[in-house]
Amino acid sequence: xxxxxxxxxxxxxxxxxxxxxxxxxxxxxxxxxxxxxxxxxxxxxxxxxxxxxxxxxxxxxxxxxxxxxxxxxxxxxxxxxxxxxxxxxxxxxxxxxxxxxxxxxxxxxxxxxxxxxxxxxxxxxxxxxxxxxxxxxxxxxxxxxxxxxxxxxxxxxxxxxxxxxxxxxxxxxxxxxxxxxxxxxxxxxxxxxxxxxxxxxxxxxxxxxxxxxxxxxxxxxxxxxxxxxxxxxxxxxxxxxxxxxxxxxxxxxxxxxxxxxxxxxxxxxxxxxxxxxxxxxxxxxxxxxxxxxxxxxxxx
Amino acid sequence: xxxxxxxxxxxxxxxxxxxxxxxxxxxxxxxxxxxxxxxxxxxxxxxxxxxxxxxxxxxxxxxxxxxxxxxxxxxxxxxxxxxxxxxxxxxxxxxxxxxxxxxxxxxxxxxxxxxxxxxxxxxxxxxxxxxxxxxxxxxxxxxxxxxxxxxxxxxxxxxxxxxxxxxxxxxxxxxxxxxxxxxxxxxxxxxxxxxxxxxxxxxxxxxxxxxxxxxxxxxxxxxxxxxxxxxxxxxxxxxxxxxxxxxxxxxxxxxxxxxxxxxxxxxxxxxxxxxxxxxxxxxxxxxxxxxxxxxxxxxx
Numbered sequence: 001x002x003x004x005x006x007x008x009x010x011x012x013x014x015x016x017x018x019x020x021x022x023x024x025x026x027x028x029x030x031x032x033x034x035x036x037x038x039x040x041x042x043x044x045x046x047x048x049x050x051x052x053x054x055x056x057x058x059x060x061x062x063x064x065x066x067x068x069x070x071x072x073x074x075x076x077x078x079x080x081x082x083x084x085x086x087x088x089x090x091x092x093x094x095x096x097x098x099x100x101x102x103x104x105x106x107x108x109x110x111x112x113x114x115x116x117x118x119x120x121x122x123x124x125x126x127x128x129x130x131x132x133x134x135x136x137x138x139x140x141x142x143x144x145x146x147x148x149x150x151x152x153x154x155x156x157x158x159x160x161x162x163x164x165x166x167x168x169x170x171x172x173x174x175x176x177x178x179x180x181x182x183x184x185x186x187x188x189x190x191x192x193x194x195x196x197x198x199x200x201x202x203x204x205x206x207x208x209x210x211x212x213x214x215x216x217x218x219x220x221x222x223x224x225x226x227x228x229x230x231x232x233x234x235x236x237x238x239x240x241x242x243x244x245x246x247x248x249x250x251x252x253x254x255x256x257x258x259x260x261x262x263x264x265x266x267x268x269x270x271x272x273x274x275x276x277x278x279x280x281x282x283x284x285x286x287x288x289x290x291x292x293x294x295x296x297x298x299x300x
Numbered sequence: 301x302x303x304x305x306x307x308x309x310x311x312x313x314x315x316x317x318x319x320x321x322x323x324x325x326x327x328x329x330x331x332x333x334x335x336x337x338x339x340x341x342x343x344x345x346x347x348x349x350x351x352x353x354x355x356x357x358x359x360x361x362x363x364x365x366x367x368x369x370x371x372x373x374x375x376x377x378x379x380x381x382x383x384x385x386x387x388x389x390x391x392x393x394x395x396x397x398x399x400x401x402x403x404x405x406x407x408x409x410x411x412x413x414x415x416x417x418x419x420x421x422x423x424x425x426x427x428x429x430x431x432x433x434x435x436x437x438x439x440x441x442x443x444x445x446x447x448x449x450x451x452x453x454x455x456x457x458x459x460x461x462x463x464x465x466x467x468x469x470x471x472x473x474x475x476x477x478x479x480x481x482x483x484x485x486x487x488x489x490x491x492x493x494x495x496x497x498x499x500x501x502x503x504x505x506x507x508x509x510x511x512x513x514x515x516x517x518x519x520x521x522x523x524x525x526x527x528x529x530x531x532x533x534x535x536x537x538x539x540x541x542x543x544x545x546x547x548x549x550x551x552x553x554x555x556x557x558x559x560x561x562x563x564x565x566x567x568x569x570x571x572x573x574x575x576x577x578x579x580x581x582x583x584x585x586x587x588x589x590x591x592x593x594x595x596x597x598x599x600x
Contacts, residue, residue: 068561082561083561128452128453129452129453141526145450150445150450151528152428152429152527152528152529152530153428153429153528153529153530153562154528154560154562155528156525156526156527156528157525157526157528157559157560158525158526160525160559161521161522161525161526162463162464162518162521162522162555163462163463163464164462164463164464164465165464177557177558177559178555178557178559218462221461221462222461222462222522225456225457225458225460225461226441226456226457226458226461226526227452227456228451228452228453228454228455228456228457229452229453230452230453255462255478257477257478258477259457259460259477259478260454260457261382261383262453262454
């Protein structure tokens, strides 16, 4: 039987990755800067059209997009980008933008798509719960539960939760809505605004490392106490800082205060708080799962 | 067709309610103080035996219990109470304690059971997500998602998450493990330890009301940003304080900072942050759903 062909899109706020093929490892893909939606969407469509000529018809399109974004297929705002500060993108209808291909278009948040892919890679039989967190220009998180995205009334907006302030941190925060929410304190721009450089440039001895790890550790501890996931994956640019994840594990362990019996030492967090197993491909791999899948969105 | 009879138990840290019948409204029930497990369990069994004589055989037993508690039927610790500070109860095996009845025993945390019952009462077609929070001797929360309990590796332990401190609150906190986690700051004993009385006795003008509402409001805001539930139900003794829930809604609204478009004013939170619809019966009603159910625990 001939392999099915899909289009998979990681629609980021800085760049889009558009991939056409049967899986993310062997597919053809391009990277497009995120400009005015008219330009970016046209470039994505052109690439898909060209790949259809080369590879044959596609069965469906999966999109993992920056948000906020309507992700409930039963609602009128499904696939429509919400109130983003990114110029021109608020109100963009991603489903309509790809309607001309006349195939199902499955749309989720970028971090939910990444969570699906990491769960499928990291959890045996995909029988468990994984939270994918990106710490970069912003902070976002997605939840995969037994192989499915787990949204409530909307996709998670966990970047904006409140946590205790680090005792040495007097920064008022970077979030236009909340000031010192998690994103306002620990996203890439909040680091640059406080210390004039990113963590890797500041070097491992700079106190910024401990302050950022404190916030991410407290966030992980709160997630372990609430969602009780099998795995938390920390992705995004800030997470690539050498040595950061070890500090995050230590802070999470300290904040748990021995309360969860399954963590007797910080080493017990090594397989639970970790970096992406799919390197930088979590998003695209997740978009393929959305495209294949429709499986998890019954009745689509 | 004859109605099926069940036993339903709300196993609290202070009292047990044991109910036998076909639903919580028409059943026979007793209230037993929580003493040494040998005494409490024997009293519960005796009542069920007597009711079987009067009403006929039971089909199953549902138990919503205080925790921590093993709730995964595939694990060896299923139905066993974990490391509780309550004397003599750690290690108590609730499944074995009722094995002599030779019927299925379905066991969940008390707050997960209450969440199931409130969701079934409050969410049309039970097609959504509800979080039940109890604020009393401790703070705990359970999650019902589309009519099913939503646990991860273990049941939620959300009472122990960390939140920002209220600027006027210098209390070090009441939790033996964490000091100033949510439970350590806002449970009943933390209120009495700080101000020498409960909120209702202190009266509505005492600053304690605003401080406790601040923590519960921040907790609700974090829940709305992460789980995005349709409804958050605030139960337990502290939640009965007159006027408290209005203050909690206001603080939650303030902390959201306009970020979630569905809440344009604090009034939009009235149907979302609310008191129990089943009065004090959420726990027992949930235990009946567990007993009926097994429906949601496939393969039990």
